[in-house]
Amino acid sequence: MLSERRLQVLRAIVQDYVGTEEPVGSKALTERHNLGVSPATVRNDMAALEEEGYIAQPHTSAGRIPTDKGYRLFVDKLAGVKPMTPPERRAIQNFLEGAVDLDDVVARTVRLLAQLTRQVAVVQYPSLTRSTVRHVELLSLAPARVMLVLITDTGRVEQRMVDCPAPFGETSLADLRARLNSRVAGRRFTDVPKLVEDLPEAFEVEDRGTVSTVLSTLLETLVEENEERLMIGGTANLTRFAHDFPLTIRPVLEALEEQVVLLKLLGEAKDPGVTVRIGHENAHEGLNSTSVVSVGYGSGGEAVAKLGVVGPTRMDYPGTMGAVRAVARYVGQILAES
């Protein structure tokens, strides 16, 4: 459709605009990139690109800026992912290795991503759905009160209080604890419900009510905790481009506080690799002038959660994608080790 040269022109426009943050004209283009043609020719190409909706002019007789569609083409066809340099990789690894627990891993990841990309970083806590159970512990706090503690293979701990319908003896409790663990330890969360459904039958009638209560609390925990948590950082980077988006920064900050919105945002990206959502491709209105670069990460080969950055549509896509991908890879390693 578009000739090779026109694609090159588009690429040059995107690169220059990202660099200078100013609309770019035909003359500047021929000077900074050796396209081998004159400004007039480039003007014709630009007119064609504008016709197709890849670029636009803020006003007559100004340079052109890429549209969302232009960025999309750039990301899909014109630019690769810029890999991190070895020193950068080493720095990432070193920084993440200092983490002491899961919270710390997530916190460090956020800081790292924000620093590397100079944008707002978002990291989702490893999801429970795809995790496995390491251990379930039951503690008797009072005759009819049990505390349920769930420990996952990613190091996450969840606890719930259970009020039992009837007093529950220590021996029954120990019995339940043992049976429960032998069935679910090492298993995936999604498999737990059917693994425990017949468990009450193994107990005396008077204990069955309590056992059922404990089990349903456990199942609730699995579901509830899928309202997954996340951590964000680097919001100060928003001010870097606030000078021309003074009105836009507010809705972005608001969107970032709505965890639900962010989770949906990350969740939408089904691609196994790095996903980029540009401008209006983001469902949420406040994020219509931002792009989201996200990727899944996980302790094994499988993704257990997502992380990414939010920035202006005018961002360095290759570099950002490289940073996001690299960080995800190393976080995965760290999680696998611990």
Place this chain on the structure above:
Amino acid sequence: MLSERRLQVLRAIVQDYVGTEEPVGSKALTERHNLGVSPATVRNDMAALEEEGYIAQPHTSAGRIPTDKGYRLFVDKLAGVKPMTPPERRAIQNFLEGAVDLDDVVARTVRLLAQLTRQVAVVQYPSLTRSTVRHVELLSLAPARVMLVLITDTGRVEQRMVDCPAPFGETSLADLRARLNSRVAGRRFTDVPKLVEDLPEAFEVEDRGTVSTVLSTLLETLVEENEERLMIGGTANLTRFAHDFPLTIRPVLEALEEQVVLLKLLGEAKDPGVTVRIGHENAHEGLNSTSVVSVGYGSGGEAVAKLGVVGPTRMDYPGTMGAVRAVARYVGQILAES
């Protein structure tokens, strides 16, 4: 020192400036407040107030705005705390009562504070130092690997992995668990160290190394977790006054991301009641044009953590103080109930 009327003039200036966000002149003052004197007289008073450093002019022949010193006097002497209205109180209570666990209480508190004050809200998680131990649990994950789980009276759960110097049997583990709990359950964190110091002596020689390791991990957890966590929200409110602070919003956002800074900020306020730190009274440079209103809250009579808001020095102090105080009170109630 300052005559009664001059204080009234200062009060009027602060109120008007907070309302209009514009420097206030003598004429406007006499019109909006019935001071019973003419603008000329007010001008003399303003000159005196400026002489004393309570107000300043942005430039010659503009109205006056309060200085930090002026706000200080206003807060200390001229304004009370504006109590919440009964409907507001009910709304606060209802909103907080829906919380399902500690994280949720803190999250809701942040949202609530941000909404009520229309400013940035900061809530510190209940501190462990003043909490008591509800239960300590030990789980054997491998022959020489133990998981330590600590449960506090505020519902917080901390876990640590312990690598033992020697294999540790289930019976020894149960023994340690029982002894440990009988000594520390219900006790304050600060008392734990001396309560367990002679515990290794009760065990066989070959287990003493492991017992010591477990205990020192427990003590570490107490100390480490005093690097307390906090949650912030309502940063979008910063943009409300960004139009005249476009350069100031960035350092504020940066400061808000530095949890250490915030913790120090909250920690400095020793006053048992609501504490207000105005402008340059805040040690951190990025917060020199903001005020911090904070107060301790706790489940009993005693404060276990702090919460507060960060906003422009030009804020509604009585209203903000009232909201902060009310929220702290109700959070305390909620924590006491759970």
Place this chain on the structure above:
DNA sequence: GTCTGGCACTCGGACGCGCAGAGTGCCAGG
């Protein structure tokens, strides 16, 4: 003494104007 009205003065912000520069679209010619 203290307050008041009057008056001259000083700024900052808004408005209008003109200019320069960058960039465009189009056209005729290679």
Place this chain on the structure above:
DNA sequence: CCTGGCACTCTGCGCGTCCGAGTGCCAGAC
């Protein structure tokens, strides 16, 4: 199909002007 040239159109900037709000000060009134 590319190129150089040309007329056109914007925006941004600098400058001068004007207006109004607000001040400080002073002489007179209570």
